[in-house]
Amino acid sequence: MKIVLGQDLLKANEVIARSNRAAFEASGTFVANMLGSPGSGKTTLLEAILPDLMSGLRVAVIEGDLATSRDAERIEALGVASVQINTGGGCHLDAGMVAAGFESLDLDNTDVLFIENVGNLICPAGFSLGEHRRVVVLSVTEGDDKVEKYPPMFARADAVALNKMDLLSHVKFDVKKATDHIERLNTGIRMFSVCAVTGEGTADLRRWLLDGRRSCQEHKT
Ligand SMILES: Nc1nc2c(ncn2[C@@H]2O[C@H](COP(=O)(O)OP(=O)(O)O)[C@@H](O)[C@H]2O)c(=O)[nH]1
Numbered sequence: 001m002k003i004v005l006g007q008d009l010l011k012a013n014e015v016i017a018r019s020n021r022a023a024f025e026a027s028g029t030f031v032a033n034m035l036g037s038p039g040s041g042k043t044t045l046l047e048a049i050l051p052d053l054m055s056g057l058r059v060a061v062i063e064g065d066l067a068t069s070r071d072a073e074r075i076e077a078l079g080v081a082s083v084q085i086n087t088g089g090g091c092h093l094d095a096g097m098v099a100a101g102f103e104s105l106d107l108d109n110t111d112v113l114f115i116e117n118v119g120n121l122i123c124p125a126g127f128s129l130g131e132h133r134r135v136v137v138l139s140v141t142e143g144d145d146k147v148e149k150y151p152p153m154f155a156r157a158d159a160v161a162l163n164k165m166d167l168l169s170h171v172k173f174d175v176k177k178a179t180d181h182i183e184r185l186n187t188g189i190r191m192f193s194v195c196a197v198t199g200e201g202t203a204d205l206r207r208w209l210l211d212g213r214r215s216c217q218e219h220k221t
């Protein structure tokens with residue numbers, strides 16, 4: 001008998017992801033999955049966009065990491081409810097972990113939930129969490145070949161935040177080449193150039209997320 005474990009795992013994840021999505025729809029919570037390499041700037045980007053979002057919306061964050069609660073502490077310092085999930089060595093969050101994570105959040109009183117995935121350009125791409133939107137944070141210090149090397153991550157994203165633009169003149173990174181590659185893999189993907197430490201460019205990303213939230217409320221997607 002042939003057992004295809006990988007496929008079974010993904011199918012089981014899909015079932016839980018659908019039930020997560022149903023819970024998000026029921027509570028009216030818009031959910032964004034933030035992905036990217038370790039150190040690409042996922043937490044810094046959240047720190048840049050959360051304060052403005054918080055002025056009109058109730059926001060929460062689920063943080064995924066192999067170990068430590070450092071990122072959740074950074075988010076809580078902003079006054080945002082957060083839950084840290086430690087995967088204990090696992091290279092990605094799966095839908096079951098997220099379901100356990102949002103149990104300790106008050107979803108009914110959460111308008112926008114961010115999930116910061118484990119830093120990794122490979123494994124998280126295959127695991128839906130029930131999110132409405134996927135944002136890949138790619139920093140210019142990682143090299144412009146990362147799109148070619150890790151296509152599924154970019155093919156399955158809704159947006160890319162090209163981060164650390166303040167360092168562009170110091171590194172070899174061809175923005176046009178990377179952008180062309182991303183758009184070839186995924187027509188219609190949104191590209192944002194940002195500097196998470198100064199917040200430059202993040203207003204456009206924030207507006208896109210808010211538009212996404214509005215369209216999900218109207219069309220339940
Ligand atoms: N120069 C610069 N550094 C950044 C930027 N965004 C993040 N960093 C730095 O990159 C490092 C990793 O950031 P972090 O948000 O922890 O990355 P994460 O692992 O993806 O969550 C930290 O030292 C940040 O200060 C940026 O836009 N410009």
Ligand SMILES: [Mg+2]
Nearest residue numbers: 042043071116
């Ligand atoms: Mg982080």
